[in-house]
Amino acid sequence: MFDFLIQGFGVALTPLNLGLAFLGALLGTLFGALPGIGPINGIAILMPLAYTLGLPAESALILLAGIYTGSEYGGRMSSILLNVPGDAGAVMTTLDGHPLAKKGLAGPALGLSAVSSFIGATVAIIGLTLFAPLLAIVAVKFGPAEFFALMIFAFASMSAMMGKDPLKTLIGAVLGVLISTVGVDSGTGVLRFTFDMPELYDGIDFVVMIIGLFAVSEILLMLEHAFRHDQDGEMAPIGRVMVKMSEVLYCKWAILRSSVIGFVIGVLPGTGASVASAVAYTTEKRISDHDNSFGTGNMRGLAAPEAANNASAAGSFVPMLTLGIPGSGTTAILLGALMLYNINPGPMMFREQPVVVGGLIASLYIGNVMLLLLNLPLAGVFARVLQVPRWLLVPSVAILAFVGVYQLHSDLMAIYLMLVIGVFGYLLRKFGFSLAPVVLGFVLGGLMEENLRRALSISGGDAGILFQSSLSIGLWIAAALVVLVPMFAGKLKAKFLPAAKAS
C-alpha cells in the first residue's frame, strides 16, 4: 500500500530534487518573510522559475511545494516581529506572537513557532501518507457526475468557511470560472469570449493570470500602503534565539490538538490555513486559557495557530493529490502548475502519476526537516529580510513578474494581458474579495464544465444523472450542509448566548 512512498523517496532523494527541496525551503522562507508578500504571493511570483529551469514535473512540484511550506514558515516573522500578518492564515499568529515579542521574547517566539510548525506539518504529512491512498481508492469510483458534485462541494465549503464575506467568495469563484471559459471550447471547437484576438484562443494563460492577479495587484496595493504612511510597527529585538524545551513541553498538548484540527480542516476542500488557525486558536483558548492570558503573549496561543497553520498546508494536499481538488488557494496554484505539465488532476492522478505524487509526499517529509534546521538557528538572519526597504522590493517584484511572463511567452500581448489582469486583481481586492476563490474557480472551471458535459452526454442530456449515485447524492447533501449549518448555528448561538460576545 505504501509502495508509492518508497518510490517517492527514491525520487525525492536524488541530488537534484534534494537540492530543489532545499532551494524551495530557502526561497519560500525568504519570500514569505518579505513585508507585504506572504505565502500565496510568494508562490505566484516564484512559480515561473520552476518552468525556467526546465524541470520535469515531479521536480517542479517539489520546488513549488518547498516554496509553499517554506513561505508558511516565513510568513510568521512579520506577524510576530511587526504585528503585520503576511496573509489571512497568519492573523491568529499575531494575537499572542507579537505580545511575546514585545515582552522581549521574540527569539523564543520564533523558535516555538518553528517547532510547532514542524510538529503540525509532521502530523499532517503522516496523515496525508495514511489517508491519501484510502481516498484514492474511493476516488476511483468517481465518475464525471460525482466529480462535478465534488467541485460544487469544494466551492460550498469554501464560501461557508473562508473569509468574512461568503457572498463575495462565491462571486469571486464564479468570476474565476467565467475567466476559465475564455478560449477554444474543447468539446466543439467553438471560440468563446476571444473577441477575435488570437492570443486568447488558447484561453488565458495560467502563469499570466496568476502573476497579474497577485504580483501586479500587490505592487499597486504596496504603493497605496506606502502613500498612506502606514508605518510598519517598530521591529521587536530578537533576543535569545533558542526556545527552551520546557516551553515546548508547556505547549505540547496545544500543539498536538491544533495539528489534528489543522489537518482535518486542511483536508476539507476549499478551506485552508486561515480557517484552521482560527479554529485551533479559539479551541485552545477555550481549553487551556485558565487565567485569561490569551492575547497577551501566551505561548500556547502562539503554538496553536502555528501548528494548525502548517498542518492545514500539508492537509490541503490530500484532496489535491487524490481527487484533484485543491484544498486552498495556494494548492490551486500548485494544481494549475501541474496542469501545465499535462498532468490531469482528478481522481486517477494518484494511480496514473505515482512518481509525481509519491515524490511530492516524500519531499514534504524532507523539506519539513530542512525547514526546522534552517529556521531554528537562522531566525535572526531571516528576520533581516523584514527590513528590506519597499523601494527595492517593489521594483524586484515588477522585474520578476515581467521576466516570468516574458520567458514563457516572448510576447508583448502576454505582458499587457498580465497588466490588465493586475488592475482587475487590484480592483477585486479593493472591493474586499479574497483572491483564493478566484484562483480556485479559474483552475477548476475547465474541469467543472468538462465533467458536467461528460456526465450529461452519458445520460443523453438528462440532468438526473448528477443526483444518481449515492456518492454524488452524499456530496450534494454535504455541500448543502456546509452552507446551511453555519448559517443556522450562528442564529442559534445569537439566540441562546446573547452574552457570549460580551465576555
Added chain:
Amino acid sequence: MKLAADRILSLLLLGLAAFVAVQAWQLEVPFSYDPVGPKAFPLILAGLLAVLAVVLFVRPGAGGEWPTGALLLRLLFTMAVLGLYAALFINLGFLVTTALVSIVIAWLFGAGPLKAVVGGLLLAVGSYLLFTYGLGISLPTGSWIEPLLGSN
C-alpha cells in the same frame, strides 16, 4: 458613500452577466453529439452571477477606502510606467528599461534620487546577471544595440 461601493460593483457584475449571456447566446454551434454544447455553461454562470449580484445589491457590505486625488494619480502613473516598461521591453532591451523603471518605482516609493538611481542600476545589472548566467534565461538585449555590435 460607504454603501455605494458594493452597489456599484453589483451593477457592474449585472452588466458583466448580461454581456456574457449575450455573447454566449450568439455563439454559433456546429452540429455535435455533445448534448450540452458550449453555450450552456456560460449561460448558467451568467445566471448565477446575476443572482449573486442582486443579493449583493440588496445586502451591500461596508465599502473600503478608495484612492482619490494624489494617490489615484500615483496609481495611474505606476500603471503607465509598467505599460511603458512592457512596450519598450523588447526594443530597448531588458537592461535599459529595467534600470529606468526601477529608478522611477524606487523614487515613487520614497527613495531619494541618489538611492533610487544607484538601487535601480544595481537591480537591473544584478537581475540581468542572475537571470542570464544563473538561470540561463535569454532576455531581450534591445534592437538598438545590435548595430553597435556589428552585423553577423
